[in-house]
């Protein structure tokens with residue numbers, strides 16, 4: 038029998054509860070803004086083709102938008118739609134007075150030029166924060182004017198709840214260098230004064246890099262890649278992965294993150310679960326971005 042129990046247990050970060058709080062704020066601010074200006078925030082979600090995962094996410098976004106008192110519009114196009122048809126649609130939405138936020142659900146069918154589509158969204162309505170103008174604002178530290186991508190925006194809120202807004206002296210490691218999560222996450226951590234390393238599939242000795250991290254953000258889309266012994270004791274671990282796995286592989290069936298949760302939980306100081314962590318925050322931040330876009334009146 039172990040006389041000394043060295044096991045510890047991380048705080049499990051409740052992303053659903055935090056998202057609810059964000060949404061309550063959004064809802065009350067939207068009500069005030071409507072009373073003052075007569076404007077109801079409006080979001081348009083463009084969905085191309087019939088990706089079943091996309092359909093679920095879009096339904097969830099619409100439901101949350103309604104809960105916030107927003108106007109919402111879903112524009113569905115067949116998988117056979119051309120790039121120019123989508124560009125025409127965006128041209129319409131860009132000038133629609135009742136629409137303040139536009140989101141084109143990714144991934145798009147491969148024959149569509151996703152880069153062109155993203156850059157065709159008016160930066161002031163780009164509630165995903167993927168347009169060059171918003172990317173550039175965030176990267177140059179003009180964070181207040183930027184529309185920040187929803188997942189990193191949600192993650193930095195969760196980190197701030199635990200560590201406070203100033204991350205001076207903290208080592209952060211971001212696993213993954215996507216334009217959607219890894220890069221904007223690194224920029225937000227930098228803006229909060231953290232010392233940031235971005236690691237990815239071509240990095241050497243990921244485990245050793247991760248063990249340096251006071252803040253570890255995993256966003257690589259590899260089920261349970263991050264093991265318990267990769268984690269620095271007491272670290273804040275943010276798991277952005279949403280991986281659907283089958284039963285019978287010696288791991289939990291259903292949804293798993295990029296972090297082996299049970300192992301990590303005995304080492305980390307705080308950790309986000311999957312589901313119930315970063316996912317709900319993503320949708321909440323989308324509503325916050327839409328409200329802010331409405332208040333700014335689609336400027337810039």
Ligand SMILES: Nc1nc(=O)c2c([nH]1)NC[C@@H]1CN(c3ccc(C(=O)N[C@@H](CCC(=O)O)C(=O)O)cc3)C=[N+]21
Pocket residue numbers: 094140141142143144165187279292311312313314315316317318319320
């Ligand atoms: N233009 C664009 N913007 C996006 O923000 C975007 C996108 N395209 N394409 C797909 C990804 C994925 N994404 C998620 C949002 C919420 C949850 C979420 O709420 N997940 C819940 C439940 C997940 C479940 O049960 O399936 C959770 O983690 O607890 C997950 C994933 C937004 N995405």
